[in-house]
Amino acid sequence: MRDANSFDDFYRSTSGRAIRYGYAVAGDPAEAQDLVQEAYARAWQRWSQVGTYDDPEAWVRTVGHRLLVNRWRKVRNSVVAYRRHGPPPPVRPPSENTVALVSALRQLSADQRQAIVLYHLADLSVAEIAAQIGVPSGTVKARLARGRKALAALLDVNFPEEVRNA
Template sequence: MAETDGFDEFFRATWPRLFRTACAVAGDAASAEDALQQAYARAYASWRRVSAAEHPEAYVRRIVVNEILGTRRRAWWRRERPTDLSGETGPATAVVSPEAAIVERDRLWRAVLELPPRQRAVVVLRYYEDLSEEEIAGTLGCSRGTVKSQASAALAKLRQHAGLTLDSNGERA
């Protein structure tokens, strides 16, 4: 029995989910693919240990998020940042188009992408992946208190952004 038995199945089963998470944390598909490629290469190299872990997907998710955050720290000064995200809407009497929800969702994601990488990771893991504070702390290698403070700071920034009002659960108020 080869040391990498089961890796192909694991890869096929987890790639779509981890790719969505990586895209949300990284902010773009290319960076997400790079981080996933690195994470799966590391997982493959240590497959016996990874597959023996209680939650192999969580193990690889942690590698992916850390890869993205590490890359962002190294290249933070080169990162392009959006400059005009005002997204002003028309008068209150205007007819709401079916596209309004898409535009609003885009505004929210742009606001999330403006967050510092670690805060963005906390928001994505909490509200997109629906992980608990404990699971996020394990993924990011920090304490639950750090997760709470990062989430609080991120939600405060999102509330301030272009009039977005969110409750403590990240839902629109």
């Protein structure tokens, strides 16, 4: 059985030193806090055993240090993988049509833009959009119709009949 009071006393009396140790080892206060928090969480999970150790604080420091080493390994492995595979291929700039569409979408109301993007780019049905955003299907249809009309004016295009009636 865990003894919450003894763990609380242990935490209060040792956490400051553990944070200072973590900061000195990791070199970053936020990372030190994360490591120490995780180490104390693990100590709490095993407090019935850790609480019987001669120096439970040493156990917390050891766990924190191992967590830090594991993070460093992950970073190192990421760098090795990056070097092995090289940088990603360059991304081509957006086309003129894409720039015009994004510019026109920004000029629509947020509700119309959301409906148009969910319908035409995310391929959701009117019913799925209505369920997702919590409005009636008729509201989604109205937003789509008004949004398409505004887009057509902004882009100076005519949508095909099947798009206008969708």
